[in-house]
Amino acid sequence: MARSLSVAVISDVHLGTYGCHATELLNYLKSIDPQILILNGDIIDGWQFSKRYFPQSHFEVINEIFKKVSEGTRVVYITGNHDExxxxxxxxxxxxxxxxxxFLLNIDGKKMWIFHGDVFDNTTKGSAKIIARLGGKGYDLLILLNRAINFCLKLLKRGKVSFSKRVKNGVKKAITYxxxxxxxxxxxxxxxxxxxxxxxxxxxPIIKTIENEEGSVVYLNSGxxxxxxxxxxxxxNQWNLYQYTEHEFADQPKSKKLYKKHEVNLELDILQYIHSTKAAI
Incomplete structure (x- = not known):
């Protein structure tokens, strides 16, 4: 049975890239029943989108979001730099x-300011944006390599590793940024x-209180x-950080998708739209 939530926030899904964990996200979305679902940017990756790669699991995520809309969930799509x-x-x-x-959300007497965050990042603007896109391609290749290595480690019953996390956490400039x-x-x-x-x-992903001389605020990042x-x-009346784990959905049956005509047309429309908007960036 789906868990009832007042609000759920996800971001940086990057549908259309090899790194996206669409199956896991689909499991999560099916497990919750939020009054408001906030998609906080970079849900579809317009920077790296290719007609050659937009697998079925990625379409199913989109279909699940539309299903929630039809069931009464309010969906707020906040734009990010990859879907700008x-x-x-x-x-x-x-x-x-x-x-x-x-998006400004007032709930339980609290004021919440929600946005993607790329407006505070100079690497997403001007000529630096070109370098950022090239870096995104390299990041995607690193994710593919990482998955292959983790597959081998799983066969050897060893724990997973994340090269990109190590790179990020090991660079002082990244920590400062x-x-x-x-x-x-x-x-x-x-x-x-x-x-x-x-x-x-x-x-x-984090929830923490940040202070300055004028006061304090609770800063949250959806990861x-x-x-x-x-x-x-x-x-x-409380924010929590959800972490997906494999054992939570270990007994989850694999869905056998039976397509209706309008669902197929929806997918073709989405694919065509992403391709056209990518050309406009």
């Missing part, structure tokens, strides 16, 4: 779906007198579905 072409349609609302660049990112966003949230500020973008497989959940 959607920003031309910002603040468009169709039924239970809102497309926006940022993350700290600066969190502090800059939190300083602005304190100035605006928000109780919570919620981001994605840097793939670092990603490339390496960390995390989400933020709000229920009973």
């Amino acid at each position: 072409t959607l920003r031309r349609y910002s603040d468009m609302e169709i039924g239970n779906i809102l497309l926006t660049d940022k 993350i700290n600066n990112f969190e502090q800059t966003i939190s300083d602005l949230a304190i100035e605006k007198k928000y109780d919570y500020v919620i981001c994605g973008h840097i793939h670092q 990603d579905w490339i390496e960390n497989l995390t989400a933020l959940e709000y229920n009973h």
Whole structure:
């Protein structure tokens, strides 16, 4: 039975890339029944999208989101840098779906400021963006290599490793960047007198209180579905960080997809749209 939640936040899914854990995300989405589902940027990766790679499991994630919409869940899609072409349609609302660049949520007397976070990252702008895209290709190859090695380690009954995590955590500049990112966003949230500020973008799941001379704010980051497989959940006046584990869904039957005509057409439309928007970036 699905868990009831007031709010669920996921980000940095990067559908359309080899690194995306779409099957695991699908399991998670099926396990929850949120009143509000916030997709906080980089859900579909327009930077690395290719017609050659958009597997069935990725389509099933999209279908599951639309299913939740039909069942009454309000879906808020906040644009990120990898799906930035959607920003031309910002603040468009169709039924239970809102497309926006940022979202202000007032719940239980608390003010929550939610956005992806790339506006505070200079590597996503101008000429640096080209380098970032090339880096994204290399990151995707590293993920593929990592998966192959982890497959071998699993056969040997050894624990998994993450090369990209080690690279990130081992570089002092990366640590400084993350700290600066969190502090800059939190300083602005304190100035605006928000109780919570919620981001994605840097793939670092965390909930912590950040202070400055003017006050404090609770900073939250939903992580990603490339390496960390995390989400933020709000229920009973409290935010929690969800961590996906394989044993939780060990007995989950593999779904046998029986397609209806409108579902196939929806998938073809999505595929065509992603391809056209990528060309426009």
